[in-house]
Amino acid sequence: MIYWMIFAILSLLLPAQRSGNPCVFHLESLNYNPLARQARIQGKVQVLVTISSEGRVVSARASSGHRLLRQEAENNVQKWVFSPGEERTFEVSYDFRLEEPDIYYEPHSRVTFDLPERVLVVSNFKTINP
Numbered sequence: 294m295i296y297w298m299i300f301a302i303l304s305l306l307l308p309a310q311r312s313g314n315p316c317v318f319h320l321e322s323l324n325y326n327p328l329a330r331q332a333r334i335q336g337k338v339q340v341l342v343t344i345s346s347e348g349r350v351v352s353a354r355a356s357s358g359h360r361l362l363r364q365e366a367e368n369n370v371q372k373w374v375f376s377p378g379e380e381r382t383f384e385v386s387y388d389f390r391l392e393e394p395d396i397y398y399e400p401h402s403r404v405t406f407d408l409p410e411r412v413l414v415v416s417n418f419k420t421i422n423p
Contacts, residue, residue, distance in 0.1 A: 314383050315344060317408045319374035325402045325416040329361040330391065333418060338366040338387040348375040362389050366412075375409070387412045395420040 326334075338358030343351045353370045355363035366387040392415060400417040407413075 314409045315348065315378060315381065316376040317373055317406075318348065318376060319372075320406065320408070321369065321372045322404045323365060323369040323402070323412075323414060325389065325391075325400070325414055326361045326365045327399070329359065329365070329389070330400070330416060330419050331421065332361075333391060334359045334361060335389050335391050336362060338362050338389070340366050340370055340385045340387065341382060342370055342385055343382040344375050344380065346377060346380050348377045350375075351380075358387070358389075362387070365389075369412075373409075383409070385410060385412065387414065390415045391418050392416075393418065 336358050339356045340363075341352075341354050341356055343353075345351050350371050350373055353367045355367050357363075358366070366385075369387075370385055388411070390413070395418040397420045400419055402414055402416045405413040405415075
């Protein structure tokens with residue numbers, strides 16, 4: 294409850310951004326799609342994001358990348374919350390990478406955010422037959 298009060302006060306005190314990309318107030322990490330990892334699918338995904346004046350994601354549409362990676366990126370960015378201001382549209386680039394060594398257990402994903410424009414998701418290849 295206190296977090297929402299602080300958020301509301303800051304929203305009133307901070308000037309609305311008129312240009313450039315908005316500030317991210319809340320985001321969630323993501324995991325490499327297990328099927329994409331097993332199929333060794335990597336690559337970049339460009340997502341066109343539209344946010345409302347309240348900072349909520351109204352739409353997120355991937356324009357490039359493999360279907361499995363596109364779905365993961367769209368689902369992730371839809372959970373983000375941005376600073377209030379005017380409605381705007383901008384692009385977020387997701388980069389999904391797999392690296393050696395192959396491991397037999399379910400690898401963890403390492404996610405790096407360069408907000409709000411770039412997200413790097415790195416994991417290890419998974420051995421198909423351990």
